Amino acid sequence: MTLAMSQLELSADQRLMQKTTREYVDRIVIPFIKANREREWLFEPDQRLPRSILEEADRAGLRGLGVPEAYGGLELDPGTEAQTFAVIATELGRGDAGLADKLAQGWKVSVLLRNVAPEHLQAHWFPRYMADPSFLMAHCLTEPKGASDRWLPYNVPEANMDTRATFADGHWTINGRKQYISNGYDASLYVVYANTDPTVGMLQGTSSFLVPRDTPGLTVTRCNETIGGRYMNNGEITFEDCRVPEDHLLVRGEALGNAGVYFRPGKILQAAKNLGTGIAAFEDTATFVQQHVQGGKVLIKHQAVALRLARMATKLDAVGAFLHRAARAVDENAADTEKLCNMVKVFASEEIFDVCRDALELHGGHGSMLDVGIEKYLRDAAVYLHMDATADISAFKIVKAMFPETAGAYAGPE
Ligand SMILES: Cc1cc2nc3c(=O)[nH]c(=O)nc-3n(C[C@H](O)[C@H](O)[C@H](O)COP(=O)(O)OP(=O)(O)OC[C@H]3O[C@@H](n4cnc5c(N)ncnc54)[C@H](O)[C@@H]3O)c2cc1C
16 A cells, blocks of 8 residues: 555656665664664663664665765756655655654755865765765754744844854854754764854855864754654754864855755655654554454444544545645746745644544554554654744745745834
């Protein structure tokens, strides 16, 4: 049974990648998750995910997506890249949300670096990334002062980032703090956003930098213990007089605008990973209701159960179809891409959360037990509600994209 991204709409290459990812998930990821239900709760982040899981992902060719072929990566057909990302991420999400996030972060940052990093830095970092399956990358925007505001965006100086970068003697010096960063705890390479001109709005005054982990002044201060996606180590990083050479500036001033190559496929990836969680919850539930007997009959024969199951399947197909439409818009650079990306991210997060809640309900008491694994889907789905902007801020962005002249004006003083 394929619930999402109908086979008919996939090319031969996409079908092959879907098959490879599904085999990896079925052979490596799901058996690991099922056999180690308590492992995600280890409070030593380094001990949670065995290195072998990433090595197997590497062997299956799932780490090098987005990396230029010249550096050993797998460049997808640009005309269908977002759609292919969606297919692969859905499959990975079916295995584990945190692992999917860990890997997808590498694809997104690779696409960004391919677009904005100078050639000599690509030649330095991509081979290192490809050579080491445990090499992770992170993308640091969010700060204690906030994140969602960045995405409105209120393009005024008072909304600027607190993290500052100043230039002197051929070096940029970064000071500030980033929080809630995917792979932030264990990344080897960071893309960091900082204000470089406090007199203008964030769209003109934010620059991005490439910062290797071992740069003096960069300190990983903690791993956040999240309720879901726990195999991705979310972290906090401080920058204290952290100096990088001039050529580590990726985009000057207009970094947020240039990050579209990261965020548009990024929203597609969020929705796709999220869909994978929902599919897994449905698959487990479909099995359970055909085995578990109550009132003398297997659950599926009870009409209330059938209703819930139908609702879950309908939501999954709706998310799958919408995901396909939004991913196509990204690949075709359609005029309504921005709107669709935000819509599908929010729609998926709310629908899949409901799907996982139904899964929990249909499992009765089993649904709350750690060793059954259904509660994990609900926890994983909960995190998607506010990853990559909250639902409300995303809604605001949708309306702003639709009515740019009247929506989204700064809420503060004129
Ligand atoms: C698992 C996980 C992974 C993440 N990975 C990354 C990453 O890799 N890189 C990165 O940079 N960030 C990352 N984040 C951060 C994420 O993008 C932010 O948490 C998210 O954008 C919400 O921002 P916030 O936490 O500052 O919430 P806030 O902005 O403080 O929001 C709190 C509440 O206020 C509302 N709100 C905020 N501002 C306004 C406004 N102006 N008007 C009306 N309502 C408002 C929001 O809708 C929300 O309900 C991650 C977060 C999580 C949980």
